[in-house]
Amino acid sequence: EAGVVQSPRYKIIEKKQPVAFWCNPISGHNTLYWYRQNLGQGPELLIRYENEEAVDDSQLPKDRFSAERLKGVDSTLKIQPAELGDSAVYLCASSFRGPGNTIYFGEGSWLTVV
């Protein structure tokens, strides 16, 4: 069975340019997460979806970040415009709904803003 799939794996852009990341979760998982991992740090939650509804986006910088999960399956995370401080790994993850369920992570999208 396929795991969480993310693309692109690596992206280098100039500051002020837009960038988008795509995520396909594990089939049947209704909860989808986007985490950001800065160098040398643990992942931090940006947004959590239950099906197509964003139920926790308190850590998402809404002035430049946006996300969507159309039809409750795939998701896209967009940054516009990108800043130097956005350089990080963006991790998508999915799980079945409910506490205690294992959260499965994709390999991440590595963003470098120059």
Add this chain to the structure above:
Amino acid sequence: AQSVTQLDSQVPVFEEAPVELRCNYSSSVSVYLFWYVQYPNQGLQLLLKYLSGSTLVKGINGFEAEFNKSQTSFHLRKPSVHISDTAEYFCAVSPQGGGFQKLVFGTGTRLLVSP
């Protein structure tokens, strides 16, 4: 709110030696506990988790962890490490109840295994 402290940013160890990676947490509510491993240029993979029951939890690749409620700790151990265990290890907690899963991670411990 929850927080996780991994005091050791890096742990060097020789191959076949035992290792312990420390994790302490703080939470006003009961939590579930997790250890994830991240190999270079890869995502996170679950090693083990504690939900309830026996406080000694066994995971993949020969790792185990023990939940100590009084000390709010969940230390990870392996009796004999291999070169292939070199990776970043993250401890995480998630609040029980609330009907959802929300992981809060520590800053990670880099395990460096040398011959």
